Amino acid sequence: MLSLESERTMYAVNHSGRLDEALELAAPLDDGSTATAAAGGWAAVESRLYHPGDEQDVTEGRAVVADRLAAIVACSWPRAELTALSYRHAPATADDLCRRLDDCGTNVERCEVIVEALAKGSSIPLALTSPHEVAAAQRMKALLANQAEQLRDVSMTMRGVFRRLYRQRNIVVHGGSTEAIALDSALRASAPLIGAALDRLVHAQLIDNEDPLSLAARAENSLSLVGDPMGPKITRLLG
Template sequence: MKAYPQPLPVQPPARGADVLSLKRERTMYSVTGSDRLDDALELAAPLNEGPPAPAVSGAWAAIESLLYHPGDKADPDSERNRAVAADRLAALVACSWPRAELTALSYRHGPAEEDALLGKLEVAATNAERCQILAAALGGGDKLALSLPGDVAAGQRMTKVLANPFRELGDVRAVFEGVLRRLYRQRNIVMHGGTTAAVALDAALRTAAPLVGAGMDRLVHAKLTLGLEPLDLVARAENSLALVGDPLGPSLTHLLD
């Protein structure tokens, strides 16, 4: 009989569905009565570490409760009438992605000797300012001093996005839509098919959980800081994706502002 030096975990690792805005804004829950966003967070709670079936069903219930409107027009015989919520969440996450990448890269730039870019980043007062500085540097052809392969790849991605934001963000949105629609189909298999052993269930959760977490984080942040309702923020995201890259359109670092 084999002995293990350390206790074995009783559950799989977390799936990366983190809503960090709750911590940053020092808010645990709503105390003003019924709140749809608060209810959605409770529904989505199993997504991070819960069993697959409750995770997928709770996650989709949270998404649909916030991003589907009864007035949405669609073919009643098609799944598109509910999957529109997945497309809206994809637009929201696509808009939040460049700023998240640029923020992370701004802290990874580490030249052997301090350069002009590092000097500007060190005096920036907020992450928003760091993003603007880094975006201007990458757009101007500057090279970042990055050591990890993942960071190098992120820098290359951001360089491409800055060169053609409309096309690149459109492609990213399409990928996110596919991931979140797959989550919706797995939810239907669980809830309507009555099975918890679908072949693609674990894979769907692994890819969708971080996107759902990122989307919920943006919804929470907008509600706590700007008082924006979920569908209002999504409308802003869709408008930004349509206008990004235009001289009169939004900056890549302020798509949700």
């Protein structure tokens, strides 16, 4: 149950008004037409991740937003998968891993326990019940084996997804066309990722009082340092 202070923070209009506007703009991604979804979805992230003084705007337009968005999504990915795996480990008889997870007070701690378990040996030490859970565990093992390269690949893939959406949005808004051949596929790939990114932006703003551009800068910094002994842990790329 939320404390009174938490409720005041969540519903303080002067604290989250811009976020409310972004979420309203993104609403067509759920049930709007493809044209309105592309325009609204991009407007939602551009409104929070673009600054008028951006130097990149001169050469790349506002595609810089796609790069920042990609960094945030890439950095949030490990924690999301590890958290899910920590709740999917369900052996018939409770084992030591179950007991260690039960002793955790936060999801970050649960993630760190799963990281430690996956890092040991070549097999998957989790009791998982579905193919997609096993695939997630295999992705995490591959990530732990080569953090910098894996995250760089994920970030580049996400960047391509969001830049395609930006191009399709420009066709809709500036070209006046709602029947672009790649519009549907661009939305299928980007819509759930935009939802995940907005979730991170809302959390950072409401819980940590961190603005979106600051979060994006931290994500880009984490991507450049991950894997370095002095860099962030894989479970704390966004703090």
